[in-house]
Amino acid sequence: MEFYRSHVLVCGGTPCVLEGCKGVRDALIAEVKRRGLDREVKVVETGCLGPCDLGPVIVVYPEGTLYQKVRVSDVPEIVEQHLLKGRVVTRLVGEAPQAGVVKYEEPTYLGVQERIVLRNCGVIDPESIEEYIARDGYRALAKCLTEMKPADVIEAVKKSGLVGRGGAAFPTGLKWSFTANADADQKYILCNADEGEPGTFKDRLILEGDPHSILEGMAIAGYAVGANKGFIYVRGEYVLSIERLGKAIEQAKALGLLGSNIFGSGFSFDVEIRKGAGAYVCGEETGLIESIEGKRGEPRIKPPYPGTEGLYGKPTVVNNVETIANIPPILLNGPDWFRQFGTERCPGTKVFTLTGDITNKGLIEVPMGITLRRVIYEIGGGIPGGREFKMAQTGGTSGGCLPKELLDVPMDYFTLPEHGSALGSGALLIMDDSHCIVDIAECFMRFFEHESCGKCTPCREGTARLHEIVAKIARGEGKPGDLELLDELGSVMQVSSLCGLGQAAPVPIKTMLKYFRDEFEAHINDRLCPTGTCGI
Amino acid sequence: MKTVEELERIRKQAQAMTRLREGKETTRIVVGMGTCGIAAGARETLSAIMDELAKRNIQDVVVTQTGCVGLCEQEPIVDVIKPGAAKVTYGKVTKEKARQIVASHIVNGQVVGEWVIASA
16 A cells, blocks of 8 residues: 655546536646656545635645646646645635644535535545545444344334425435335335436535445345345436446446345345436436337326335335435444434534525535524525625525525525425525516526426426426516416415425416515516516 | 455555545654755755655655745754654754664654754
8 A cells, every 4th residue: 555645635626627627637647757756645536625616626635735727737836835845836725714734534615514415525536435434434334234133224214304406305215115015026226316306416526526435325225125236317417427437337346346145144235327318307316217118208097106116116215316325424423423413303414505696606515404694695605796695596596596585594404494495405596686587587487397207297388387487487578367367376386286396396487476476567567577687 | 255354464465555534643753844944955854854755664754844934044954743742843854864863763763962943
């Protein structure tokens, strides 16, 4: 084993890849070698560090210095000044939330964050199973297989209070118990990585930054419910996620952490990857199952639920990536440990993707129940350009839009619905006062019309009519009664659509009508767009 | 993998490899790499320290650099800081001296008194 005095971690998450981190990494390796430091300094590609709009981002250990917006042309200076002479290149450190020196245990740039799901993202080399094992990887699986009965595992997950992080917030332990109690010759574990919600990219970055945590979590789920086969359904566009998952599966098989008779327990588990072709509705669990079976991606009528009749008609657990990533630490540290984070009703953390009009865009993980105000102003750095906060959409395009009056509402799976919104998958879209609500609504409704699979009438017709009415209002052709019609149509869709797509599509419209009704009325009654966006 | 012990063995090995990312308190060797230090041969001193640590398979030591501390005359300067102990500063550390400091101070815990220029 080689001893290095310094590790340079280059963020290899997709946002940094797009900013050119591969070139920076190659330049670092070449320059380190040219300077004769290649025996002393190790360059490691890692997963997402979080500050996605500051990429490419690199961290130099042991100092823990975070450099942002690193260009290939900066590399010689970093190598000469920092790696050779030990002088921090302050011009690349930036003033943003980190003040120069970050430490592995408590990186200061994370602020009030709490990292459970992202515990390894940006810390380990995701393509090295050894580095995952160094951070207690596969110890939870070992503990489950050698010390716990399957029923104990389910009981621990139930006690932890973990609820599904894909958006529906169904208690994970309860879900597992349905499948565990079902009598069948074959059961399946599915990992839903078909992250289709616009503005959400957490699952992608978890898969890229820590693929082994998903394999370990799935294997634990398999042991708990009696399944020996798992599929990860991942979006075809997530090229890097697929590549890293593939490598992780190979490595785990080589070490016997997947395969037959793991830890001599008699339990066997295998994982395969299935690529999705980019339909929003395939993120719905039964649509996803249809797609894996090779059929058209359309939701099934429920019940029966997948827990008892899922993939190929067999009992199937479908869990989101983030849910599964929570499993190994819960089993390793116990449910009580997990419950110290978040709120009583909703323990643990939530990973959010901050996008839109906010200074620090990127990936964060915070305790459940944190307020929108703290996320936007303490972690997000506020609204740039001296503008005012107007609205935040929580939970992606199918989530509600909250005005500034609701900035202090705790964000968890139970409180937000009381205000007509949803925590959903954890996308946070922030908009400043330069945007027109009707214009945004038109954009959202266009999306749903496009993504409706067409199987059930309320969704197929409803999404089209919602879009039609909103588009008319945006063009200045709205008429009295339109708002009431939108509201009524939305209510019908919510109770009668077959799956989450049609049920959630009216959510943004309904919250906009509730909190920003005056803007709609200005478009209809005065033929006026208050922000001047709509061109009427 | 058939046993938990096997996992534990890999974990221990891998932890040694990534220890310096943890920021935990451990022995630190700090080499003065200001212009004065480099001119006096600090680069060779640093390489010798790295080489000696590698030869002896010592993993739990962090090696960093620092700038000029104002004692240019004494360069290359090397600090050895053990957890809970006072900082020991060596002056005029050639590569040969550097190897000996690793052997004596780091491995055996014996400060090489005659080369010490400050201790606080």
